[in-house]
Amino acid sequence: MTTEGAKTTRAGGSAKRALVGRLSWGLADQAASSISNFVVGIYVARSLGVIAFGVFSLAWVTYGVVLNVSRGLATDPLVVRFSGASDASWRGAVARASGTSLGVGTVIGAVCLVVGLALGGRVGPAFACLGVVLPGLLLQDAWRFAFFAAGAGRKAFVNDLVWGVALAPALLVAARVGSVAAFVLAWGASAAVAAAYGCLQSGIRPQVTRARGWLREQRDLGSRYLVENVSLSGASQLRAYGLGAIVGVGAVGAVRGAELLLGPFLAVLMGLSLVTVPEAARVLRQAPHRLGKFCLLLGGGQAAAALLWGGALLLMPDRLGEFVLGDVWHSAAELIVPVTLAVAGAGLGTGAAAGLRALAAARRSLRCQLFASTCYVSGGLGGAAVAGTVGSAWGVAAATLSGSAVWWLQLRSALRERPHNSVPEVRTS
Numbered sequence: 001m002t003t004e005g006a007k008t009t010r011a012g013g014s015a016k017r018a019l020v021g022r023l024s025w026g027l028a029d030q031a032a033s034s035i036s037n038f039v040v041g042i043y044v045a046r047s048l049g050v051i052a053f054g055v056f057s058l059a060w061v062t063y064g065v066v067l068n069v070s071r072g073l074a075t076d077p078l079v080v081r082f083s084g085a086s087d088a089s090w091r092g093a094v095a096r097a098s099g100t101s102l103g104v105g106t107v108i109g110a111v112c113l114v115v116g117l118a119l120g121g122r123v124g125p126a127f128a129c130l131g132v133v134l135p136g137l138l139l140q141d142a143w144r145f146a147f148f149a150a151g152a153g154r155k156a157f158v159n160d161l162v163w164g165v166a167l168a169p170a171l172l173v174a175a176r177v178g179s180v181a182a183f184v185l186a187w188g189a190s191a192a193v194a195a196a197y198g199c200l201q202s203g204i205r206p207q208v209t210r211a212r213g214w215l216r217e218q219r220d221l222g223s224r225y226l227v228e229n230v231s232l233s234g235a236s237q238l239r240a241y242g243l244g245a246i247v248g249v250g251a252v253g254a255v256r257g258a259e260l261l262l263g264p265f266l267a268v269l270m271g272l273s274l275v276t277v278p279e280a281a282r283v284l285r286q287a288p289h290r291l292g293k294f295c296l297l298l299g300g301g302q303a304a305a306a307l308l309w310g311g312a313l314l315l316m317p318d319r320l321g322e323f324v325l326g327d328v329w330h331s332a333a334e335l336i337v338p339v340t341l342a343v344a345g346a347g348l349g350t351g352a353a354a355g356l357r358a359l360a361a362a363r364r365s366l367r368c369q370l371f372a373s374t375c376y377v378s379g380g381l382g383g384a385a386v387a388g389t390v391g392s393a394w395g396v397a398a399a400t401l402s403g404s405a406v407w408w409l410q411l412r413s414a415l416r417e418r419p420h421n422s423v424p425e426v427r428t429s
Contacts, residue, residue, distance in 0.1 A: 068230055076229070137191045142206075261332065338390070345404045359415075
């Protein structure tokens with residue numbers, strides 16, 4: 001082998017090791033995140049029962065909508081345009097993006113607080129407390145995106161560990177109080193601890209006053225990602241509210257219980273862009289012809305893992321299920337098969353979604369998400385009207401698989417057009 005060939009081989013091996021390292025930290029971070037989410041859900045389900053767990057789940061899906069507003073406006077453009085950027089460029093972008101996330105949490109949190117106080121009853125206190133903790137929740141999420149954009153997944157992992165450590169005593173206090181509102185406060189307050197630690201990790205202070213400038217700079221991507229993300233989480237929220245109205249709040253708790261059983265994969269899907277979009281962007285810049293294969297391996301691997309996990313859940317004894325979910329288990333167990341298929345379909349689709357994000361094909365990804373969200377709501381509520389909770393779960397499974405097919409068709413078209421389009425460049429200023 002020539003000296004030049006040896007250098008090429010070493011460079012290729014070094015690049016692969018760097019990729020594996022970044023993905024490994026991404027998997028570790030998602031494991032930490034999924035464990036925290038799983039523990040919260042299980043603790044609430046066991047402590048409060050199916051009805052109260054349904055109320056907590058409504059607050060949870062509402063948080064999901066707000067989280068996706070923040071990501072669309074702040075951190076999705078950050079990941080697409082500043083992954084691999086210079087340190088000075090990255091730090092300036094992170095200060096503005098994290099300030100935008102904090103501003104979104106403050107504004108929408110105030111709305112949730114007012115609405116919750118006005119609602120009263122079972123649901124009102126949970127939403128009021130959600131409003132209080134939203135700023136900390138969104139800022140913590142922003143740090144994770146920022147660290148992965150810089151290729152520093154280890155810092156994101158440590159930040160999630162800090163959240164988990166702070167969460168443990170907070171949940172014990174909430175259990176003594178014994179209300180949904182107490183659990184929401186415990187969950188959010190522990191996230192605020194991790195958010196504050198993120199400021200120390202990065203040495204960056206969120207600049208809320210520069211949020212308007214960030215929104216103006218990123219409006220070409222941010223506006224489309226906002227609509228895309230909100231349609232995704234909004235569809236989940238509409239399905240949850242509609243299911244509660246058609247079948248009852250207990251049905252929302254049953255669906256959430258089934259989703260908790262597949263929690264590791266749902267958590268990965270929720271935060272997938274932390275790892276995959278930056279990596280897809282790097283693949284696009286370094287070896288564009290490999291992007292399609294990268295996305296296929298990514299989506300196919302997640303789908304296969306979800307199917308294997310779902311198959312294992314079907315073999316779980318009732319006694320173990322009751323130990324994990326308490327009274328929620330029996331209603332959730334009936335939904336394992338359709339929920340597994342839905343998660344597998346979503347996992348397959350996220351591979352294509354990462355590719356479209358890396359290509360900055362915002363119009364195509366927006367069309368895909370609007371189609372998928374429409375199918376999700378229609379399938380979930382139509383199935384509920386026909387066959388209750390089980391029908392809703394099967395309707396969502398069919399909708400998710402259909403949506404995944406559309407994502408891949410759009411990615412194929414985008415890859416064919418790529419030589420005629422400009423590849424998004426890393427921002428340096």
